[in-house]
Amino acid sequence: MGATKKICTAMEIQAKQNNTNSTVDDSIPHSHLSVGTSLSFPVMVPRLIALCKDLFGKWSKLDDSCFSVETVSGGITNLLLKVTVKEENGDNVSVTVRLYGPNTEYVINRERELQAIKYLSAAGFGAKLLGVFGNGMVQSFIDARTLIPSDMRNPKLAAEIAKQLRRFHQVEIPGSKEPQLWVDILKFFEKASTLQFEDIDKQKIYETISFKEIHKEITQLKELTGLLNAPVVFAHNDLLSGNLMLNDEHDKLYFIDFEYGSYNYRGFDIGNHFNEYAGYDCDYSLYPSKDEQYHFFRHYLQPEKPYEVSEKDLEALYVETSTFMLASHLYWALWALIQARMSPIDFDYVSYFFLRYNEYKKQKEMSLSLAQSYLSGSKKA
Numbered sequence: 420m421g422a423t424k425k426i427c428t429a430m431e432i433q434a435k436q437n438n439t440n441s442t443v444d445d446s447i448p449h450s451h452l453s454v455g456t457s458l459s460f461p462v463m464v465p466r467l468i469a470l471c472k473d474l475f476g477k478w479s480k481l482d483d484s485c486f487s488v489e490t491v492s493g494g495i496t497n498l499l500l501k502v503t504v505k506e507e508n509g510d511n512v513s514v515t516v517r518l519y520g521p522n523t524e525y526v527i528n529r530e531r532e533l534q535a536i537k538y539l540s541a542a543g544f545g546a547k548l549l550g551v552f553g554n555g556m557v558q559s560f561i562d563a564r565t566l567i568p569s570d571m572r573n574p575k576l577a578a579e580i581a582k583q584l585r586r587f588h589q590v591e592i593p594g595s596k597e598p599q600l601w602v603d604i605l606k607f608f609e610k611a612s613t614l615q616f617e618d619i620d621k622q623k624i625y626e627t628i629s630f631k632e633i634h635k636e637i638t639q640l641k642e643l644t645g646l647l648n649a650p651v652v653f654a655h656n657d658l659l660s661g662n663l664m665l666n667d668e669h670d671k672l673y674f675i676d677f678e679y680g681s682y683n684y685r686g687f688d689i690g691n692h693f694n695e696y697a698g699y700d701c702d703y704s705l706y707p708s709k710d711e712q713y714h715f716f717r718h719y720l721q722p723e724k725p726y727e728v729s730e731k732d733l734e735a736l737y738v739e740t741s742t743f744m745l746a747s748h749l750y751w752a753l754w755a756l757i758q759a760r761m762s763p764i765d766f767d768y769v770s771y772f773f774l775r776y777n778e779y780k781k782q783k784e785m786s787l788s789l790a791q792s793y794l795s796g797s798k799k800a
């Protein structure tokens with residue numbers, strides 16, 4: 420990339436990965452400035468430049484012409500921009516500026532996210548946190564391609580994702596270690612079950628949803644997963660292809676976007692990741708086969724000796740993942756209803772609710788009977 424230099428280079432990241440005692444950097448610059456997501460791009464650009472100058476003293480005296488801004492992604496949650504700065508010595512430095520989407524606080528705990536980013540980035544995960552401001556954050560720009568759904572089932576990549584996920588799950592984040600799954604699902608349920616839509620057609624469709632039935636499903640699944648004794652880890656909770664980046668040249672895989680990260684059941688993180696094999700068209704027939712899952716589990720459980728993992732451990736993780744995969748459908752179904760009411764983004768979230776909830780109902784019998792027969796078998800053993 421010519422003279423372009425990333426603020427946090429791959430070498431720095433590698434050094435951090437190798438240094439298990441790496442410390443958390445608490446000296447992140449803060450700015451009270453905010454940049455509205457609804458501003459037009461030409462109006463937004465000078466504000467982004469002013470923000471970067473406010474956050475980073477070394478850029479404060481540069482002329483505005485040294486900054487160039489482009490949109491990276493208008494994701495379904497945030498707006499992500501790339502700012503490239505020509506520094507005094509002629510080097511180009513790129514950073515990303517993430518502007519939080521309006522109303523995302525209903526589904527995302529920003530304090531929890533910032534706390535996690537500090538520790539995850541110290542452990543070598545994701546982009547480095549460089550600055551925090553009124554409605555977003557600045558991070559290092561990752562020079563890599565974003566995966567597409569079909570990449571995730573490539574055996575070599577699946578093994579690498581599994582191996583990295585194990586490492587991710589080992590990061591320790593200070594604070595409560597209580598799994599958040601049911602806390603979050605119940606919080607989403609409270610909000611999702613009391614919505615009012617201005618759009619009459621949306622309201623009519625919304626009224627066909629039985630929240631009594633959904634509540635019963637939550638209670639039943641919560642009870643069953645409680646019997647599985649599933650390990651609790653710091654989970655990513657949203658490991659879809661768009662949150663995985665790969666630098667092919669250096670063979671380096673990045674996990675990004677820790678907005679939904681929390682202490683949670685490891686089976687949820689894995690089951691949720693498998694649900695994402697369905698891709699943009701939500702084709703759940705693409706859910707990984709048992710063989711593909713076992714391949715993933717081997718590299719997750721014992722990355723150094725994947726073929727020495729016992730059949731018993733594989734089966735246990737298979738049952739755990741299949742059960743929590745159901746919870747992932749409930750979680751994102753309820754999330755979608757909240758988004759349908761709160762998000763300004765033009766996306767058919769109500770249909771997404773039905774997609775996820777119907778898939779939950781379709782998979783329920785098989786996954787629950789698998790868990791029940793496993794539990795009765797392990798009681799006898």
Ligand SMILES: Nc1ncnc2c1ncn2[C@@H]1O[C@H](COP(=O)(O)OP(=O)(O)OP(=O)(O)O)[C@@H](O)[C@H]1O
Pocket residue numbers: 491492493494495496497498499515546558559560561562565660661662675676678
């Ligand atoms: N630090 C980064 N460097 C380079 N590209 C990035 C970086 N962070 C994110 N991206 C790119 O932007 C895309 C969207 O990022 P991200 O998932 O963080 O946004 P989001 O608004 O949370 O999206 P969604 O809600 O759809 O998950 C990613 O898929 C990736 O292609």
